[in-house]
Each structure stands twice: as structure tokens, then as C-alpha cells.
Amino acid sequence: MTTRPPTLRDKRRYLLVRIEPAGIPFDQKELYYAIADSITSLFGDAAAAIMIQAVVAAEGDYIFIRCRRGTERELAIALSTITSCRETRIVLRIIAASGTLESLRERIHTMNVPEPTAVVQGDVTFDKKTHTSVYCNGQKVDVIEKGFKNTHRLFLTSEDMETS
Amino acid sequence: MKITDAAVFPYPKGDTSVRRFALEAGALGFDSLVAIDTPSATYGDVEVRSGIIFHDIPVRDIVNHMKRYRGTDAVISVKAGDAGFNRAVIGVKGIHVLRSIHMADKKGFDHVSAKMAADNNVAVDIDLSVLTLARGIARQRAIARYRDVLVLEQRFEFPLTLSTYARSVLDLRAVREFTGLCSLLDMDISSVEKSLAGVGAVLTPPAPAVRVIT
Numbered sequence: 270m271t272t273r274p275p276t277l278r279d280k281r282r283y284l285l286v287r288i289e290p291a292g293i294p295f296d297q298k299e300l301y302y303a304i305a306d307s308i309t310s311l312f313g314d315a316a317a318a319i320m321i322q323a324v325v326a327a328e329g330d331y332i333f334i335r336c337r338r339g340t341e342r343e344l345a346i347a348l349s350t351i352t353s354c355r356e357t358r359i360v361l362r363i364i365a366a367s368g369t370l371e372s373l374r375e376r377i378h379t380m381n382v383p384e385p386t387a388v389v390q391g392d393v394t395f396d397k398k399t400h401t402s403v404y405c406n407g408q409k410v411d412v413i414e415k416g417f418k419n420t421h422r423l424f425l426t427s428e429d430m431e432t433s
Numbered sequence: 434m435k436i437t438d439a440a441v442f443p444y445p446k447g448d449t450s451v452r453r454f455a456l457e458a459g460a461l462g463f464d465s466l467v468a469i470d471t472p473s474a475t476y477g478d479v480e481v482r483s484g485i486i487f488h489d490i491p492v493r494d495i496v497n498h499m500k501r502y503r504g505t506d507a508v509i510s511v512k513a514g515d516a517g518f519n520r521a522v523i524g525v526k527g528i529h530v531l532r533s534i535h536m537a538d539k540k541g542f543d544h545v546s547a548k549m550a551a552d553n554n555v556a557v558d559i560d561l562s563v564l565t566l567a568r569g570i571a572r573q574r575a576i577a578r579y580r581d582v583l584v585l586e587q588r589f590e591f592p593l594t595l596s597t598y599a600r601s602v603l604d605l606r607a608v609r610e611f612t613g614l615c616s617l618l619d620m621d622i623s624s625v626e627k628s629l630a631g632v633g634a635v636l637t638p639p640a641p642a643v644r645v646i647t
Contacts, residue, residue: 428452
């Protein structure tokens with residue numbers, strides 16, 4: 270099948286989405302299925318067929334999701350109902366929508382100004398328990414309790430460390 | 434007008450400290466939070482209000498417990514039950530919010546309760562976590578119940594509040610996402626804005642209809 274001329278193609282929109290918690294590994298295909306599932310469960314197969322969403326690219330903690338123009342609002346609602354991807358708890362934060370991937374990439378570069386990060390390295394104490402810090406950005410500190418049984422992530426700030 | 438998430442559960446009930454909740458809520462566009470069983474404080478630009486939820490206890494015990502919180506700035510909530518229970522707690526002085534309407538009896542919140550809620554300035558809470566976490570029939574039932582409540586709200590104009598019931602920072606949603614999720618309940622932007630300011634509305638005593646000037 271030959272490629273249609275630009276005037277006959279579907280108009281698309283791209284959503285820039287950040288995955289939280291930061292630094293977790295994710296599979297683009299698994300994420301696609303999670304999004305497709307949430308759209309279908311919320312709006313049904315007919316709406317999903319109109320949206321034709323796809324996870325087109327991923328850069329670090331950011332992903333680019335494509336949809337048909339005019340359906341980005343429904344897609345955004347469906348994205349806000351995603352709470353996990355293959356047993357891993359995640360949340361998708363919508364950053365921006367655009368007609369081109371290029372402008373979204375530029376947006377990422379303008380956003381990635383490093384915040385002054387609190388120096389939290391190695392073991393930290395919170396609630397009289399020893400934790401290992403796994404992520405620091407600005408005042409945000411994510412920790413995991415030490416010990417092989419508990420791998421639950423706690424979301425704290427650098428001030429929580431100091432006061433504990 | 435303060436944009437408020439009407440219920441979050443910080444550590445130890447959840448996995449996120451109250452400071453982190455405040456930090457993230459500020460980034461997501463909120464001015465204040467109601468943190469359950471947490472003392473009031475202000476972190477950065479975000480005000481954290483203390484919240485209390487009474488659930489599965491009779492009205493008599495609620496009245497007794499209320500004495501402890503009289504004069505505090507805590508947001509007092511009660512989990513909804515059957516029609517008689519709901520009418521009784523709406524009438525109790527000092528109750529601010531009636532929660533979990535979607536889990537209560539189908540006829541638990543009727544036009545009489547709605548009128549009482551409007552008269553006593555008691556808000557009805559809309560739990561958005563059921564829209565994000567539930568799937569299938571559970572979510573359909575919750576949407577239907579909330580749509581039913583919103584019909585009564587348009588008629589009687591009682592206050593509404595919106596909550597994420599976040600136990601983690603991953604459960605928090607941005608103000609824009611609130612608007613999107615509420616559109617599933619047929620709420621327009623102006624009613625979402627009004628509901629986001631609902632906590633402030635129930636805590637502020639209503640202005641008297643008649644002012645006596647001496």
C-alpha cells in the first residue's frame with residue numbers, strides 16, 4: 270500500500286508523559302498494553318479504535334504517546350487511571366501535548382534543569398529504621414528499607430531524614 | 434479559594450511522608466491537603482490540614498468523640514451508612530464531610546439528606562480513587578452513584594469535596610486530571626473548581642442572611 274499524501278493522512282497528536290517513580294525499568298510494549306487496557310475499560314473498544322494510541326518512543330523517564338487529533342483529552346483521562354504496569358506501581362504524569370515529536374523533545378531539554386539536590390547517600394534513618402536511598406532529586410528522596418524481605422519504596426524528603 | 438485534595442493518608446498509613454505529599458501536591462497545582470490523622474502544618478506553599486474520619490461506629494459514639502475535636506481546626510468526616518445514619522450524622526454539629534457515598538446503601542443519600550446537608554453546610558465527598566483503581570462493574574456503580582448525588586447537588590446546592598484517598602505519592606493526581614476524571618461524572622470545570630474549594634467552604638462559617646446593625 271502506498272503512503273498517502275500528507276493532506277489525506279490522519280492528523281495525529283503526541284503526548285509527552287513522565288513515568289513515576291523515577292528510575293524504574295519499563296517495557297514499552299507492556300506500557301502500550303496497560304494504556305490500551307485502561308482506554309478499553311473506560312471508553313470501550315469503539316473509542317479505542319478511534320484513538321489509535323501508540324507508545325512511539327521513550328527517553329529516560331519520558332515516553333511519547335501518539336493518538337488521533339481530537340482524542341487527546343480522552344487519552345489523558347485514560348492515562349490518569351493507570352496505576353500499575355505488570356505488577357509495578359507507576360503513575361503517568363502528562364507534561365505536554367503537541368503536533369510533533371520534535372517540539373516535545375525540545376520541551377524535555379528545556380525541563381531538564383537540575384535542581385539543587387540534597388546529599389543523601391548510602392544508608393539513612395527514618396522512623397528508627399535504616400533505609401537505603403534509591404533516588405534523590407531536589408528535596409525528594411526515595412528509600413527502601415534495608416533487608417531482603419522488604420523492598421517497598423518510601424517517598425520522603427531530605428527534611429524527613431534530618432528530623433528522624 | 435484554596436484548591437484542596439480532601440483526603441490523603443501519609444506515613445505510617447501510606448508510604449509517603451506528609452512533607453513529600455505537600456511537595457508533590459504543590460507541584461500538581463494544589464494549595465492545601467487534608468491529611469488524615471496528621472497534625473496541621475504548612476510546608477512551603479502548601480497548607481496541610483488535619484483530618485479525622487469516623488467509620489463503623491454508632492452516632493452516639495461519634496457525638497462523644499466530637500467533644501475532643503471541638504475548637505480544633507481538624508476536618509471531621511464520617512463514612513456514610515444507611516439513610517437513618519446519614520441523616521443523624523449530618524445533623525451533628527461539627528461534622529464537615531460525609532464520605533464513601535458510593536459504598537453506602539443505594540437509598541442512603543436521598544433528597545432529605547441532601548436538603549439537610551445543604552442546611553447544615555456538610556459536604557459530600559467524591560472519592561476519585563474508585564475511578565482510578567476500580568474496574569468494571571465496581572467503577573460503573575460508583576459513577577452511577579456519584580451522578581445521582583450530583584443531581585441532588587444541583588437541586589439543593591450542598592457543598593462537594595474531591596479526594597484522591599492517596600496512600601502514596603503515586604496515587605495523587607494533578608488538578609487537570611481531577612477535571613478529566615470529574616468529566617466522567619458530567620461535572621463541568623466550574624463545578625470542579627467549586628468542589629476543589631469545598632473544604633474551605635465547609636470550614637468557613639456561613640455568612641448570616643440578616644445582619645443586625647446597631
